[in-house]
Amino acid sequence: MAQAISPPEVAAESGKERYSSDAAGLGKARAGVFMAPALLLIAAFLVFPALWVLYLGLTNYRLTGVAAAEPQFVGLDNLLDAASNPTFWSSTWLTVEFVLGSAVIGQVVLGFTIAWLLRDKRGPIKRVVEGLVILAWILPSAIVSFLWVALLDRDAGTLNALLGMPGMAWLLDHPMLSIIVFNTWRGTAFSMMLYGAALGNVPPSHLESARLAGASGWQQLRDVVFPHIRGHILTNLLLISLWTFNDFSPFLLTAGGPDGKSEVLAVHVYKVALQGGELGYGAAVSTIILLINLVVAVFYLRLLRSKK
Amino acid sequence: MALRKRSLGVVAVITAAGLGLAACGQSSGGGGGGDTIELTITQNAIAGGKNAAAAQHITDWVIPKFEEAQKAKGKNVTVKFVPSGVDDEQYKTKLSLDLKSGKGADVIDLDGIWAGEFAEAGYIKPLSELVGPEADNWDGWAQIPEAVQGMTEFNGKRYALPIGTDGRVLYFNKNLFAKAGLPADWQPKSWQEIIDAGTKLKNAGVPVPIQINAGTAMGEATSMQGVLPLLAGAGGEVQKDGKWTGASQPLKDALGFYQKIYGGGLGDPKLQQEAKGRDKSFQQFAEGKIGILMEGDYFWRGVVNPKTGIAKMADRDQVVGYAMIPAIEPGKGIRGQDFVSMSGGALRTVNPNSKHPKEAFELAAFTLSPEALKEETKDGNVRITPRADVNKEILAGEPLLTYISEKVLPLTAYRPPVAVYPQVSVALQEATAAVVGGTSPDQAAADYQKKLEGIVGGAGNIAS
Numbered sequence: 001m002a003q004a005i006s007p008p009e010v011a012a013e014s015g016k017e018r019y020s021s022d023a024a025g026l027g028k029a030r031a032g033v034f035m036a037p038a039l040l041l042i043a044a045f046l047v048f049p050a051l052w053v054l055y056l057g058l059t060n061y062r063l064t065g066v067a068a069a070e071p072q073f074v075g076l077d078n079l080l081d082a083a084s085n086p087t088f089w090s091s092t093w094l095t096v097e098f099v100l101g102s103a104v105i106g107q108v109v110l111g112f113t114i115a116w117l118l119r120d121k122r123g124p125i126k127r128v129v130e131g132l133v134i135l136a137w138i139l140p141s142a143i144v145s146f147l148w149v150a151l152l153d154r155d156a157g158t159l160n161a162l163l164g165m166p167g168m169a170w171l172l173d174h175p176m177l178s179i180i181v182f183n184t185w186r187g188t189a190f191s192m193m194l195y196g197a198a199l200g201n202v203p204p205s206h207l208e209s210a211r212l213a214g215a216s217g218w219q220q221l222r223d224v225v226f227p228h229i230r231g232h233i234l235t236n237l238l239l240i241s242l243w244t245f246n247d248f249s250p251f252l253l254t255a256g257g258p259d260g261k262s263e264v265l266a267v268h269v270y271k272v273a274l275q276g277g278e279l280g281y282g283a284a285v286s287t288i289i290l291l292i293n294l295v296v297a298v299f300y301l302r303l304l305r306s307k308k
Numbered sequence: 309m310a311l312r313k314r315s316l317g318v319v320a321v322i323t324a325a326g327l328g329l330a331a332c333g334q335s336s337g338g339g340g341g342g343d344t345i346e347l348t349i350t351q352n353a354i355a356g357g358k359n360a361a362a363a364q365h366i367t368d369w370v371i372p373k374f375e376e377a378q379k380a381k382g383k384n385v386t387v388k389f390v391p392s393g394v395d396d397e398q399y400k401t402k403l404s405l406d407l408k409s410g411k412g413a414d415v416i417d418l419d420g421i422w423a424g425e426f427a428e429a430g431y432i433k434p435l436s437e438l439v440g441p442e443a444d445n446w447d448g449w450a451q452i453p454e455a456v457q458g459m460t461e462f463n464g465k466r467y468a469l470p471i472g473t474d475g476r477v478l479y480f481n482k483n484l485f486a487k488a489g490l491p492a493d494w495q496p497k498s499w500q501e502i503i504d505a506g507t508k509l510k511n512a513g514v515p516v517p518i519q520i521n522a523g524t525a526m527g528e529a530t531s532m533q534g535v536l537p538l539l540a541g542a543g544g545e546v547q548k549d550g551k552w553t554g555a556s557q558p559l560k561d562a563l564g565f566y567q568k569i570y571g572g573g574l575g576d577p578k579l580q581q582e583a584k585g586r587d588k589s590f591q592q593f594a595e596g597k598i599g600i601l602m603e604g605d606y607f608w609r610g611v612v613n614p615k616t617g618i619a620k621m622a623d624r625d626q627v628v629g630y631a632m633i634p635a636i637e638p639g640k641g642i643r644g645q646d647f648v649s650m651s652g653g654a655l656r657t658v659n660p661n662s663k664h665p666k667e668a669f670e671l672a673a674f675t676l677s678p679e680a681l682k683e684e685t686k687d688g689n690v691r692i693t694p695r696a697d698v699n700k701e702i703l704a705g706e707p708l709l710t711y712i713s714e715k716v717l718p719l720t721a722y723r724p725p726v727a728v729y730p731q732v733s734v735a736l737q738e739a740t741a742a743v744v745g746g747t748s749p750d751q752a753a754a755d756y757q758k759k760l761e762g763i764v765g766g767a768g769n770i771a772s
Contacts, residue, residue, distance in 0.1 A: 065727045068429030258581030274401050
């Protein structure tokens with residue numbers, strides 16, 4: 001490998017272009033070899049499974065039974081079944097609620113608010129607040145959801161004990177609210193840190209001039225801060241929307257219940273594919289999720305590009 | 309130079325990662341090199357948790373004794389127990405994924421009702437093909453009643469050894485009954501008498517008078533300890549003579565009974581929806597909050613067992629009463645019976661992926677030898693084993709299991725041994741969930757029939 005990397009040959013070309021497209025000076029072939037291991041890994045662990053899911057979605061493949069041994073090609077039947085299945089639509093709608101509620105509104109607003117309030121702070125308060133928020137983010141899901149089940153439990157839950165209202169079944173009467181609040185709490189750290197860094201990029205002089213001109217707090221935010229961090233907001237929205245869309249941890253809290261009232265798409269796929277054994281149908285629903293994710297991603301990327 | 313060093317570092321990392329992944333792909337699978345034969349055995353049992361006594365029996369008795377016995381025959385065999393302590397549905401998912409990917413323990417336990425779909429998928433094989441004539445020549449078969457042997461068969465071939473059978477009864481808390489002025493030797497003769505007892509319990513301040521499993525969260529427990537015994541009590545069967553039962557009167561009666569309990573404040577509808585509702589119902593019964601509970605003998609052995617239960621009741625023998633499940637009215641149950649029950653049973657078989665099927669079969673058979681079964685069931689862990697010779701000895705002196713084996717098993721019923729049953733079962737669970745949630749029994753039955761048509765391949769397979 002060592003011989004394959006020759007010294008950069010930039011000297012000869014440096015006159016023609018200010019920025020070389022081949023900054024490392026490897027040449028296309030060598031660069032290709034250099035990238036190959038990474039690309040192979042991506043192909044093996046991302047592209048191939050995705051294509052495999054597309055294929056499975058066209059079969060009646062099952063976890064058990066005859067169709068496990070000899071799956072039949074059924075074309076678009078699974079997709080049509082999904083389209084006519086009320087559970088699928090309610091799951092889709094619940095997922096939209098979950099993403100809007102916990103990611104777009106919950107995490108972004110809360111994350112920005114914390115970052116904004118803490119922007120000039122120094123010392124222990126900032127460290128403690130940030131520490132607590134980040135702690136919620138880095139703890140393993142299994143542990144965190146166990147704690148939340150204990151918190152929200154109907155009979156012996158901490159929350160009911162604090163509020164003095166025993167018997168309030170949060171996870172059963174308000175399953176969506178429960179998982180939305182849970183996921184907001186869980187994921188706010190990422191937005192907070194991203195906005196914290198972004199706010200550092202807003203030139204203090206601009207804010208100072210706005211203040212001198214008599215701008216109120218909201219006007220400063222709207223006219224000075226937001227234009228500066230627009231790209232960060234969109235990137236943040238893109239990432240957390242996709243993460244939340246595919247998030248499985250609500251399952252650990254409510255298992256999709258009661259009676260499917262918190263069965264977001266990720267949980268829906270798990271239930272039909274692995275518990276119900278309908279791998280083909282599950283793969284078809286996964287395909288739809290993949291398409292929705294692509295649409296969401298393209299939407300945000302377009303917005304991002306339109307800035308320039 | 310700096311550039312080169314860094315690139316090499318990256319290459320090294322990627323290569324290492326690649327090697328690591330490749331290594332992951334190669335490991336696992338029942339090993340066994342040289343002279344030592346390594347076997348693994350798995351059950352949905354774990355020390356300190358679910359079926360703790362069974363787990364302990366395997367690790368403390370079966371494994372050392374089996375290894376010893378093999379050593380005496382000149383074979384060097386080591387056995388490892390792979391524990392598991394999850395809901396049956398999750399255990400099934402795990403097991404089928406293991407078998408699908410060509411892995412899994414050499415000796416596996418499965419619920420009898422999964423045999424059909426597992427066999428169709430090729431996850432389990434007929435024992436005579438896999439093991440050889442030893443399987444059919446096993447001396448245990450002579451001791452196993454026909455109904456129990458039937459659970460191991462699919463399309464006329466034996467796929468496994470039976471581990472035992474069970475029966476369902478109504479358990480009740482005698483202390484709460486005394487408080488409500490009900491007799492300690494309670495035996496309802498109709499559904500109305502259950503409702504009446506529930507009303508009295510409610511008036512006496514019992515928080516949950518009646519618990520009969522409903523909804524999808526409890527999975528198969530809703531079918532076996534809920535809608536299926538009720539259906540049988542109303543004179544219906546989920547499948548009869550090859551035709552499935554749709555929105556029939558017995559089903560509407562069974563769902564109507566759910567409505568009376570959960571719509572009438574005699575049960576806790578929320579408990580049926582909770583993700584861990586069944587475990588919680590056990591806990592509540594043990595704490596004296598539930599008056600009447602329909603369960604299998606597992607409840608007596610594994611839940612309120614004063615020594616190894618998951619919701620121990622130190623005074624089980626004094627406090628917990630039991631009664632047969634009555635038909636809706638005397639003589640109105642299946643086969644004109646006054647009382648009904650449902651039975652199932654687990655199976656133990658050899659994984660077709662095993663490298664040592666013969667030794668694995670020996671291990672499975674060893675766990676079902678009279679000595680092993682007697683050892684397993686001593687110290688208050690009695691259960692109904694598959695062997696008549698063993699049962700005769702161990703059931704004496706165990707009141708509930710004698711009761712079940714003498715009074716309940718003669719009138720019990722079994723689930724249809726077909727691959728599609730588990731899907732039908734889920735549809736039944738959904739029907740009960742709908743009724744508990746407020747849907748009328750007629751509507752829920754009609755919705756069930758519609759789902760059933762999709763599952764069993766059209767209205768032609770449903771009895772009109």
